[in-house]
Amino acid sequence: MPQRLDMRSPDFGTAFAALLASKREAAADVDEAVQKIIADVVAEGDAALVAYSQKFDRVDLGALGLAVSAQEIAAAERAAAPEALAALRFAHERITAFHERQRPQDLIFTDALGVELGWRWSAVDAAGLYVPGGTASYPSSVLMNAIPAKVAGVPRLVMVVPAPDGLIAPLVLAAAKLAGIDEIYRVGGAQAIAALAYGTETIAPVAKIVGPGNAYVAAAKRRVFGTVGIDMIAGPSEVLIIADDSGNPDWIAADLLAQAEHDTAAQSILITDSATLAAAVEAAVERQLASLSRVAIAGPSWRDHGAIIEVADITAALPLAERIAPEHLEIITRDADALAARVRNAGAIFIGAHTPEAIGDYVGGSNHVLPTARSARFSSGLNVLDFMKRTSILKCSAESLKALGPAAVTLGNAEGLDAHARSVAFRLGLTNS
Amino acid sequence: MPQRLDMRSPDFGTAFAALLASKREAAADVDEAVQKIIADVVAEGDAALVAYSQKFDRVDLGALGLAVSAQEIAAAERAAAPEALAALRFAHERITAFHERQRPQDLIFTDALGVELGWRWSAVDAAGLYVPGGTASYPSSVLMNAIPAKVAGVPRLVMVVPAPDGLIAPLVLAAAKLAGIDEIYRVGGAQAIAALAYGTETIAPVAKIVGPGNAYVAAAKRRVFGTVGIDMIAGPSEVLIIADDSGNPDWIAADLLAQAEHDTAAQSILITDSATLAAAVEAAVERQLASLSRVAIAGPSWRDHGAIIEVADITAALPLAERIAPEHLEIITRDADALAARVRNAGAIFIGAHTPEAIGDYVGGSNHVLPTARSARFSSGLNVLDFMKRTSILKCSAESLKALGPAAVTLGNAEGLDAHARSVAFRLGLTNS
Structure with missing residues (x-):
């Protein structure tokens, strides 16, 4: 059974913090x-x-x-x-x-x-x-x-x-x-x-x-x-799906399992405001698991790390998503675009019922190498800039150095860096060598 | 005395490789x-x-x-x-x-x-x-x-x-x-x-x-x-100056010392095609050192890690600069702009006689937090993107999923990831749950 959390329950804060803090990988000391x-x-x-x-x-x-x-x-x-x-x-x-x-x-x-x-x-x-x-x-x-x-x-x-x-x-x-x-x-x-x-x-x-x-x-x-x-130190893959009762339970279950089949340490989470959908997805996952070739991987992943979180209102899912900072975020709700626009911490967002995460894995066009383990709080998916570097360029004329130089001399002296100050002062004719 | 290398000497390759490989910091095991x-x-x-x-x-x-x-x-x-x-x-x-x-x-x-x-x-x-x-x-x-x-x-x-x-x-x-x-x-x-x-x-x-x-x-x-x-693991600061006989030895000496005064492990290197300039800079450094408040830092830095490299032709400096991949590169030559345009591996380039590196430290406007220890080969100075992250967005309609989906199903199956394939196939009506 995956973990079941309810935002309306009094111990939700503690349970959610524990979910966030849970280690999914044994840190092999190699x-x-x-x-x-x-x-x-x-x-x-x-x-x-x-x-x-x-x-x-x-x-x-x-x-x-x-x-x-x-x-x-x-x-x-x-x-x-x-x-x-x-x-x-x-x-x-x-x-x-x-x-x-x-x-x-x-x-x-x-x-x-x-x-x-x-x-x-x-x-x-x-x-x-x-x-x-x-x-x-x-x-x-x-x-x-x-x-x-x-x-x-x-x-x-x-x-x-x-x-x-x-x-x-x-x-x-x-x-x-x-x-x-x-x-x-x-x-x-x-x-x-x-x-x-x-x-x-x-x-x-x-x-x-x-x-x-x-x-x-x-x-x-x-x-x-x-x-x-x-690039980054990659951890096990993860998906967060935010869905309301417009969601198709079979499709959502398939998406949860598509993540779970990667690794027993992978994590699939559903947040929904519909108890009916929550129950239907849970049943569909069990049904689909039976016919999955990687059931021995997806099963333990879902049972040990999977979670279904119920919220009173679908917008309450957003602050939870920000804290989870998922690698993959699917939004399957009536107002998916509006919700997606408000998310800051996610590696990639898959908007609407017809955008299963697997599309992004293969043929969407965007990169499937994405930040895991909450690192979407501070890092991005693999991209062209990862293979480039930026060199700064600075060029003063004798004239423009006159405008900039005095402040540099002041700061060099204030920081106790004489040679810094002097390298500018020489050029301004303020000091002889 | 700083190290003197001459590109025309038979042992230059070995000496230059040793300069590149030299460790300037004792790696304290903390x-x-x-x-x-x-x-x-x-x-x-x-x-x-x-x-x-x-x-x-x-x-x-x-x-x-x-x-x-x-x-x-x-x-x-x-x-x-x-x-x-x-x-x-x-x-x-x-x-x-x-x-x-x-x-x-x-x-x-x-x-x-x-x-x-x-x-x-x-x-x-x-x-x-x-x-x-x-x-x-x-x-x-x-x-x-x-x-x-x-x-x-x-x-x-x-x-x-x-x-x-x-x-x-x-x-x-x-x-x-x-x-x-x-x-x-x-x-x-x-x-x-x-x-x-x-x-x-x-x-x-x-x-x-x-x-x-x-x-x-x-x-x-x-x-x-x-x-x-x-951001990065910063090492001791360093400057490489490429200069021809148009350079002012006093100004160049001051720039070399502005780097050396940071840290006894800092490194200042001059590459020139002029034996006259090389000698004049070396003398000027000694002269200026005497009156520097941080002589106890700049002196050892210059003596232990400083280097003057002579080349037959100033363009021969470029491949050496690429291998050094300096944090700071000053180009003080007649054709400074043309040389600068050909450099790929440098944190920042300071072009021309009137652009001492200290300007970039304080008031140029570009960032003075730059890659050290040859890491300009793969990284950039601190910049706005270091404090941001990019979230990918993907949205398919039922129609566009029909165009993309089959290839995703094929690849999911080819990789043995059934649930990936299935999450797409369900939506295409190719499989029942």
């Missing part, structure tokens, strides 16, 4: 192991990648080679179902079109004092994309991580993906080819992150690393942050 | 201590802040109170030199005008298939600004950290600043008032970061923490990253 893996890759390069891949993935990269060859990629493409390839191409086109609208503008202007200033955006020199192996290996995620980098203009895009027992999902390689990834290496885990950050004989280092991974990957990303840029 | 401090603040709240402030800052916050009062701020303002206040107001106006140009645009559009999509930007609910105490306590940094948050529209802006022996620099409080900071607490170190991230009885938690600090502050920021957003 940091020490990860520290050693990184040090080994730094010290031994490719040899460490070969050794760890043998140990963790049961694959002999010494024999197979680190790089996935063009022939292997072509073979994977041939092995993929044509219908799936066509759907990937459709997704690629839509995701590209959406992200092209995110390209930032440079700006250089001359202000009233004659100072030229502004900024210029540029792409990072190289980006690394981590793709998980095995059952969490999704071609759609390859597109979602790679396309913003391509749109940003990143000249070198590297993918790393573990090959447990030598295997990589063909559709993942096909997606990588479609997305224009330049290099693919069959290595995963903390060792892959270390290779991307520090480089080895075979893998040149990158400036930015993105993509989801397990606890080892997350710990490694946290450790290399600063040496390279990282 | 992580364990920081972990305990954070746990104590989480468990004991204000009491832990009082205890740690007594221990580290020799101040009794139980008696003095955690919050700095309006009366104290007003008294600080009266104590500040009018000329310094006027210069701060001038800086405030220019920094605000610059950052107002960084406000992002929302975008909602309807595509050819009738799908409504786009994004909406919103400010974080609350931001915390860490201000170091003692000699590294700079009013200009208060403005640089606070103004982008105000321009972003952050409704609650909190400042924490340690008060060693009870003291806070008056001009720092005056700058906080000028910048419109809402709450000021006299607490510093890892305990202040923990309070901002997790909250105490007195200090409500924030969503984003910015501002520089010592090794404890940096370690604490790294640890709370994920619970809240952070």
